[in-house]
Every structure is written in structure tokens, then in C-alpha cells.
Amino acid sequence: MSAAVAGPAALVLEDGRIFRGSGYGAEGTTFGEAVFCTAMTGYQETLTDPSYHRQIVIATAPQIGNTGWNDEDNESVGPTGDPDEARIWVAGYAIRNPSRIRSNWRSTRTLEDELVRQGIVGISGLDTRAIVRHLRTLGSMRAGVFSGDALAGEDTMLEQVRTRPGMLGADLAAEVTTTGGYTIEPDGEHRFTVVAVDLGIKTNTPRMFAARGIRVRVVPSTIDFSTLSDLNPDGVFLSNGPGDPATADGVVGLTGEVIDAGIPLFGICFGNQILGRAFGRDTYKLKFGHRGINIPVLEHETGRVAITAQNHGFALEGEAGEQFDTPFGRAEVSHTCANDGVVEGVRLLDGRAFSVQYHPEAAAGPHDAAYLFDRFTQQLERRKLEKGRN
Numbered sequence: 001m002s003a004a005v006a007g008p009a010a011l012v013l014e015d016g017r018i019f020r021g022s023g024y025g026a027e028g029t030t031f032g033e034a035v036f037c038t039a040m041t042g043y044q045e046t047l048t049d050p051s052y053h054r055q056i057v058i059a060t061a062p063q064i065g066n067t068g069w070n071d072e073d074n075e076s077v078g079p080t081g082d083p084d085e086a087r088i089w090v091a092g093y094a095i096r097n098p099s100r101i102r103s104n105w106r107s108t109r110t111l112e113d114e115l116v117r118q119g120i121v122g123i124s125g126l127d128t129r130a131i132v133r134h135l136r137t138l139g140s141m142r143a144g145v146f147s148g149d150a151l152a153g154e155d156t157m158l159e160q161v162r163t164r165p166g167m168l169g170a171d172l173a174a175e176v177t178t179t180g181g182y183t184i185e186p187d188g189e190h191r192f193t194v195v196a197v198d199l200g201i202k203t204n205t206p207r208m209f210a211a212r213g214i215r216v217r218v219v220p221s222t223i224d225f226s227t228l229s230d231l232n233p234d235g236v237f238l239s240n241g242p243g244d245p246a247t248a249d250g251v252v253g254l255t256g257e258v259i260d261a262g263i264p265l266f267g268i269c270f271g272n273q274i275l276g277r278a279f280g281r282d283t284y285k286l287k288f289g290h291r292g293i294n295i296p297v298l299e300h301e302t303g304r305v306a307i308t309a310q311n312h313g314f315a316l317e318g319e320a321g322e323q324f325d326t327p328f329g330r331a332e333v334s335h336t337c338a339n340d341g342v343v344e345g346v347r348l349l350d351g352r353a354f355s356v357q358y359h360p361e362a363a364a365g366p367h368d369a370a371y372l373f374d375r376f377t378q379q380l381e382r383r384k385l386e387k388g389r390n
Contacts, residue, residue, distance in 0.1 A: 006022050006023060007022065007023050007027075007147065007148060008020065008021075008022065008023070008147070008151060009021050009022055009023040009024070009123040009124075009145060009146060009147035009148075009151070010123070010145070010146045010147075010151060010157065011034070011056075011094055011123050011126065011131070011143060011144075011145055012143060012144045012145075012146065012154075012157045012158055012161050013034060013134070013141055013142075013143050013161070014141045014142040014143065014158075014161050014162050015138060015141060016158055017134060018154060018157075018158075019094075019123075019126050019127065019130070019131055021094075021123045021124055021125035021126045022123065022124050022125045023122070023123065023124075023147035023148065024093070024095065024098055024112060024115070024122035024123055024124035025093060025112055025115025025116055025120050025121060025122035026115060026116050026118075026119045026120055026121050026122070027121070027147050027148035027149075027150075028119075028121050028147065028148060028150050029121060029144060029145070029146050029147075029150040029160075030056065030091050030092040030120070030121040030144065030145050031056075031091065031092075031142070031143070031144045031160070031161065031164045032054045032055045032056040032090075032091030032092055032142075032143060032144075032164075033054065033055045033056065033091075033140050033141070033142060033143065033166065033167050033313070034055075034056050034058065034094075034131075034135060034140060034141055034142070034143035035055050035056070035057060035058065035135070035140045035288070035289055035291055035313065036057070036058040036059075036060055036128075036131070036132045036135055036288070036291065037057050037058070037059055037060065037291040037292055037311075038060045038291065038292030038293075038294060039059075039060075039061065039291075039292050039293040039294070039309075039364060039365070040061050040293070040294070041061070041293075041364055042073075042293060042363075042364020042365065043059065043061075043064055043065070043111065044067075044069060044070070044073045044074065044111075045073055045074075045075045045202075045363050045364040046059075046090070046311075046364070047088045047089070047090050047093065047120075048073075048074045048075045048076045048086060048087065048088055048089060049075045049076070049089060049200075049202055049240075049311060050075075050076055050089045050176040050200035050201070050202070050240075050241060050242060051089075051200050051202075051240050051241055051242050051269065051270070051311045051312070052089050052090045052091075052242065052311065053089045053090075053091075053172050053175060053176050053200065053242040053243075054091050054167075054170065054172060054242065055090055055091055055242075056090065056091050056092035056093070056094060056143050056144075056145060057090045057092070057093055057094065057291075058094045058095075058126075058128055058131050058132065058135070059093070059094070059095045059096070059128065060128060060129075060132055060292075062096050062097055062128075063096070063097045063098075063099055064095040064096075064097070064098060064099065064111065065095075065098050065099040065102065065110065065111040065112065066099035066101070066102065066103060066104075067102060067103065067104040067107060068102030068103075068104055068107030068108070068109060068110050068111060069102075069107060069108065069109050069110065069111050069113065069114040070104070070106040070107055070108055071083075071108060072106060073363075074086035074203065075202040075203050075204065075363055076089060076202070076203065077182075077203055079178055079179040079180070080178065080179060080180055080181075080182055081178065081181075081182025081183075081184075081218065083203070086203075087118060088114070088115070088118045088120050089176065089242075090120065092120065092121050092122055092123075092143075092144075092145040093115065093120060093122035093123075094122065094123050094124075094126055094128065094131070094145065095122070095123075095124050095126070095128065096124070096125070096126055096127070096128045097124070097125075098111075098112065098124045099111075121145050121147060122145065123145050123147065135288050136287075136288055139287040139288050140167075140287070140288050140289060140313060142161050142162065142164050142166055143161060144157060144160060144161040144164070167243070167244060167285065167313060168244055168285055169244055169246070169247060170242075170243045170244050170247065171243055171244070171247035171248070172200075172241070172242040172243030172244075173199040173200060173221045173241045173242065173243055173248060173251070173270070174221060174222065175242075176198075176199075176200040176241060176242060177198045177199065177200070177220045177221040177222070177241075178198045178218055178219070178220055179220065180220070181198075181217065181218055181219045181220060182218050183215065183216065183217050183218070184206035184207070184209070184210050184215070184216040184218070185210065185215055186209075186210045186212075186213045186214055186215050187210050187211050187213070188213055189213055190213060190214075190215055191212070191213035191214060191377075191380075192213070192214045192215070192234040192235065192377070192380045192384075193214070193215045193216075193217065193231070193232065193233055193234050194209055194214050194215070194216050194217070194233060194234060194235045194236065194237050194380075195216075195217050195219055195228055195231050195233040195235075195236050195237070196209075196216050196217065196218045196219065196236075196237040196239055197219055197221060197223065197236065197237065197238050197239060197251065197254070197271075198218050198219060198220060198221060198239055198241075199221050199238065199239045199240065199241030199248075199251065199270045199271065199274075200239060200240055200241030200242055200270065201218060201239035201240065201241075202239075202240060202359070202361060202363060203363075204361040204362070204363035205237075205239065205268075205361045206218065207361075208360070208361050208370065208373045209237075209373065212373060212374070212377050214377065214380075216237075217231055217233070219231075221241075221248075221250075221251055222250065223254070224254070225254055225257040225258070225261075228254070228258070229261070233263060234263075234264070234380045234383065234384070235263060235264040235265065235266065235376065235379070235380050235383075236258045236263050236264070236265045236266075237265075237266050237267070237268075237271070237376075238251070238255065238265070238266070238267035238268070238270070238271025238272075238274050238275065238355065239267075239268065239269070239270065239271055240268055240269030240270050240271065240311070240359060241269070241270035241271075242270070243270075244283075244285075244314060245270060245273035245274060245277060245283045245314055246277075246283055248270075248274055248277075251274050252274055252277045252278050253278075255267075255274055255275055255278040256278045256327065256328070258353075259278070259328045259348075259352060259353050260328070262352065262383075263383075264352060264353070264376065264379045264380055264383055265352065265353040265354075265355075266353075266354060266355065266372070266376040266379075267353075267354075267355030267356075268355060268356055268357075268358070268359060268360060268361075269310075269311065269312055269356075269357060269358065269359060270312070271355055272316065272344075272345065272346065272355035272356055272357045273312075273314055273315070273316055273357075274355075275346060275353060275354075275355040276316035276318075276343070276346050276355070277316075278326075278327075279324070279326040279327075279328070279331050279346060280324075280326055280327065281316050281317055281318060281324075281346070282316075282317045283314050283315065283316055283317070284314065284315060284317060285313060285314055286312070286313055286314065286315050286342070288313075289311075289312055289313035290310040290311070290312055290337065290342070290357075291310060291311045291312075292309070292310060293307075293308075293309040293310075293362070293364055293365035293366060294307055294366075295307070295308050295309075295310045295337065295339065295358065296308070296337070296338035296339060297335050297336070297337055297338065297344045297345075297356075297357075297358055297369075298320075298335065298336055298337075298338050298344075299334065299335050299345070300320060300321045300332075300333075300334060300335065300336070301334065305338060306358075306366075306368035306369045307366045307368050308344075308358035308359065308360075308365070308366070308368065308369055309358060309359040309362050309363075309364065309365030309366065310357065310358045310359060311359070312357060315342045315343055315357065316333075316343040316346065316357075317343070318333040318343040318346070319333060319341075320333060320336040320341060321333060323349070326348070328348060328352070328353070329348055329349065329350055330348070330349045330350075331346055331347060331348050331349060332346065332347060332349060333345070333346055334346060334347045334354065334356075335356055335357070337357075342357070343357065344356060344357040344358060345357060351379065351382075354375075354376075356369070356372060360372040360373060361373075
């Protein structure tokens with residue numbers, strides 16, 4: 001990979017469809033699952049979200065890069081929690097119209113400069129509407145971006161794409177998780193301690209807890225229950241993350257032990273799928289997933305609709321409002337997507353554990369679902385009162 005180029009480039013899909021454009025970012029080759037994101041803003045947060053690991057993201061917004069790149073909006077940190085080691089997690093980036101200038105008071109460099117610096121191969125000048133229509137019709141699929149000397153004959157590029165692994169059966173959480181763990185201290189007085197199991201956590205999530213007086217101990221996805229218990233948590237959080245939840249049996253087992261121990265549990269995105277699998281529910285791959293910051297979700301108990309930020313290609317099986325038995329008692333499907341009925345949340349009826357499929361921390365996105373952090377904090381308060389009475 002080398003410096004930024006404006007020469008020819010190609011986005012090659014596994015079904016043989018090829019979209020031609022210009023090189024954007026680093027020059028070379030990259031492979032991943034082609035997906036599209038409908039967010040109108042927040043490209044830096046999207047690119048640094050670990051949930052996008054091994055995916056080539058097609059942006060539906062027609063112009064990208066107008067606010068440049070800064071050092072504050074990254075949604076990843078280094079393996080030990082160092083923000084200076086934040087990285088872009090997408091495998092590649094495909095856009096229509098790159099902004100010719102950057103204009104933001106916090107911007108320190110251009111988006112393309114950062115793509116080059118981190119070796120991220122991209123492509124611009126594409127008819128992204130045509131690509132999105134194609135993926136909506138046929139589903140997300142394996143893809144490759146080729147530029148510079150990597151450009152080859154169509155059959156050669158297609159063969160390279162088709163030899164790459166797909167997302168079904170991909171165990172990716174272990175590739176994005178923290179190595180040794182780190183701690184985010186609360187803002188102001190310490191009220192509770194939450195252990196966050198890092199399956200690909202975004203940096204704004206610990207901030208949301210810290211704003212509520214909660215110390216967050218971020219731990220590797222491979223942590224066992226004994227080690228977790230030694231941290232004496234008031235609650236446990238299961239984060240977002242990439243890959244197929246059917247590969248995460250270790251975290252599913254840990255989740256069951258947490259619930260059995262009576263520790264309040266809250267999960268989001270990948271964590272929602274993990275909790276659902278601990279409940280005995282199956283997961284499946286969506287045709288093209290939910291990725292954006294404008295996705296409506298209905299909470300059945302209240303009738304409230306929240307506009308949410310989402311990034312997932314797998315989902316839990318279930319029906320709106322369905323109640324079912326689990327090894328831990330009765331549970332229900334608490335939320336569904338207003339667009340397509342996909343399960344967006346599950347919970348135990350006794351309130352010990354709940355999860356949602358979307359991102360209440362936003363970053364980027366609307367703040368409609370931020371109240372869920374307050375709901376979990378109230379759950380921690382109730383458990384504290386119950387322990388005080390016993």
C-alpha cells in the first residue's frame with residue numbers, strides 16, 4: 001500500500017458485478033463483506049467502530065469527508081485502552097463524492113489523509129445508489145476493492161474475492177477485544193462498578209456510564225466467571241461487536257453464570273444476540289442488515305418509538321411481544337424494528353437482565369435511547385437496596 005491515488009479502482013462483488021471508480025485512500029487491495037450504511041453524518045465514528053471489522057462499507061450519503069478528521073471522535077481505543085492507539089476497523093470504504101475541502105474547527109487532517117496513514121484502501125466516484133439497490137436485492141456479499149498495481153483482469157479479481165471467508169461462522173470478537181483490560185473512572189462521586197465485556201466496545205459507552213457515576217472495568221471477551229466475580233461488579237455489560245454470534249459460546253456461557261449469580265446484566269447489539277442465545281434463542285444472518293442512525297424501534301411495553309443507531313448483520317429469532325421460557329425464568333421480546341419486525345430487544349420478566357439490538361450510546365446518531373443507561377442504573381440501585389435488606 002502506498003500514498004493516496006486518483007487512478008482507476010474497482011469494487012468487485014462475489015456475484016460478478018463490478019463497479020468502477022477512482023482510488024481513494026491507500027492504494028492496493030482489500031477484502032471484506034460489502035455492506036451499506038445509511039447514516040447522513042458521523043463517518044469517523046463509523047470507520048472506527050470495531051463492529052465494522054472485516055466489512056467494506058458503502059456510504060449512502062452522497063458527499064463524504066467535508067468535516068475532515070479529528071482526534072476526539074474515534075470510537076475505538078488501543079488494546080489497553082489508550083486513545084492514542086485508536087484505529088479504523090473497516091476493511092475498506094466506498095463513496096460517491098469525496099469533499100474537495102474540509103471545514104470544521106476540530107479537524108486536523110483530511111479523511112483521505114487518515115485512510116492513507118492507516119493503510120485503508122477505498123474507492124470513490126461510484127454510483128452508490130446502484131450498489132445499495134443491488135445489495136438490498138441480493139443481500140450483503142463478499143467483495144474486494146482493487147486499485148493501482150492490484151487492478152487485474154475481471155476473472156482474476158473475482159476469483160480472489162470468492163476465495164475469501166464470509167461472515168457466517170466468523171469468530172471476530174476475539175480479534176477486536178482488549179488484551180489486558182482497562183478502567184474508565186466515573187465523573188464525580190463513585191456510585192457503582194460495572195464490568196463491561198469487550199466484544200468490540202465503542203468509546204462512548206463507558207463515557208455514558210461514567211456520566212452516571214459508574215466506574216467501568218473493560219475486560220477481554222475471554223474472561224471467565226471467577227475472574228469477573230473477583231472484580232466485585234454491581235452489574236455486567238455486554239458490548240457491541242462483529243462476527244457471527246453462533247461462534248461466541250464462551251460468552252454465552254459466561255452470561256448464564258452472571259444471571260444465575262443474580263448480577264444485573266445489560267447488553268447491546270452483539271450483546272443482545274449473546275443474551276438471546278443464553279435464553280435459548282437462535283440467531284440468523286439478515287439479508288443486508290441494519291446499519292445507520294435513523295432506524296425506528298418500537299418498545300412494546302410503552303408503545304414508545306425511538307430512532308436509533310444500528311450496525312448489525314445478524315439477529316435473534318422471535319416475534320413482537322412473544323413470551324417464552326428460559327433457563328432463568330420467563331422472558332419476552334421487548335422491542336422490534338418498525339421497518340421490518342426484526343427483534344430489537346429481549347428481557348427477563350423479573351428485570352434481572354435486558355438487552356437491545358441498537359446503540360443507545362449513539363456516537364454518531366440520535367439520543368432517543370440514552371434513557372436505557374438510566375434504566376440500568378436504576379436496576380443497580382434496586383439490587384443494592386435488596387442486598388441491604390438481606
